[in-house]
Amino acid sequence: MNDLDVRAFSLKHTFESAQPLTFYADYNDATQSLLFPSGQKLAMIKFSGSSRQGIISAANMSRAAVVKRFGLADNMQRIYKNIRTDSFMADAIEEYYGMRVTHNDPWETVVCFILSQVNNVKRIRRITKKIIGTYGSPILDAEGNTIANRFPTAVQLIEASKQELIECGTGFRWRYLKSAAEYCTENLDLYGLYRKSYDQLKQELVAISGIGEKIADCIALLGYGKMESFPIDVWVKRTLETVYFRGRKQKIDKLHRFAAARWGSYAGYAQQYLYWHGRQMRLLNG
């Protein structure tokens, strides 16, 4: 077990806020623990303490991996200082204090957010878990029993049939999944894109059929740690319009410029707090 002292960290808000971990990790609120496939193992995180100050205990994961995965190296006081631009953001920080922007495997992020389009969180979770269980290599315990599955690789998903993917509940997204698996095997090395700039990275990502502006922003932020990325989904759009534009409809490009001017290189964190706070206030469609 690896123990880490952490400040400004909430396992609950980090897990729940519709990042890839939300879609496939198992979270126990009572015990503050999180189970998820990480590499070839089933990792477990346990948290104790408060969101101000606490301890993370990790099993099957190195300290460095935990720090990376949960954004623990982020300077939250500096981030909060920069995104606390108004009372709405101050409320969001207060309400979801300790929520981190996580760092996720690029391919896993591609899959999760392809599944996210015109979908709701509850259903994205069900579909993602079904796909992991169907196509992912088994993770075994000491007795050789399967206790979980790894996230399937692109190569594994190439073998999937349309019928199987439909049975997983993917709906019309099955085509995008399959073509993304093929493209990321034959035409693009996702793991060679870390050093690209935000703009260059997005350009590479939108070349994948099924990935447009919004999903590319999600992948840039959650899969590559591009903190200037500001994904605008229906919730973020509505929240921005309500809070900053007196409820008037705005074009996406204008909202991107607004966010860049207001939050700059911290826009990704601003987005995550704005998205989650705005969504929770409306309490629709779990």
Added chain:
DNA sequence: ACCCAGGCGGGCG
């Protein structure tokens, strides 16, 4: 019954 969900690709003007 109708509307909506962390959108995108394609077609049309």
Added chain:
DNA sequence: CGCCCGCATGGG
């Protein structure tokens, strides 16, 4: 360019 439509599926 911008706009509009269909795309599957389950929940409110």
